[in-house]
Amino acid sequence: MYKSKKVLQFVNSLMLLPMMSANISLGSFMTLPQEVLDSSFPVITNESALIIEKDNTIEKARLEKAALIDEYFESQNLPLAGHGMKMVIEAEKNNIDWRLIPALAMRESTGGKFACKKATFSPFGYGSCKLNFDSYDHAIEVVARSIGGNNPKTASHYKDKTTEEKLKSYNPPSVVRNYADQVMAIMDEISPDA
Secondary structure (H helix, E strand, O other), rough: HHHHHHHHHHHHHHHHHHHHHHHHOOOOOOOOOOHHHHHHOOOOHHHHHHHHHHHHHHHHHHHHHHHHHHHHHHOOEEEOOOOOOHHHHHHHOOOOOOOHHHHHHHHOOOOOOOOOOOOOOOOHHHHHHHOOOHHHHHHHHHHHHOOOOOOOOHHHHHOOOHHHHHHHHHHOOOOOOHHHHHHHHHHHOOOOOO
């Protein structure tokens, strides 16, 4: 809060200084013309300063998460390196753990290295490799939306479930034993903190 007040004071001083110097250079203390008073100067209030600070905090957290994902893929020279920010943003939009999408890609295709051969841009094994995507970003959007329970066609499988329950729907234990545990272990490799 102290830092916000200092920033606010500094910004306000930048706005007042030119007006004061204009008045002083004219040699008198005149009032500002009405058109100047009516014009829209950016005014930073305590509330807007808090919003700016919150937005900066959110953006910093996104950048840190995206960097962790990209570093994880880059360290193994995998095709999905560079898509970390897209994964973070789509996870936020769909209210899922930011590590889930990259962990699925790792488990299903080693980060795109062994993506589905029968489908384009399909590193998630989504739709049993029968669905084509326009790009990796498109695949990330579709998978995040579905797992988030926001795709009406698949919502019954994922909506209002925990990450573990979502994974058991994505690939049931009857198909791949310990699948959920394997993906969650990869999530912890990417970052132990959610």
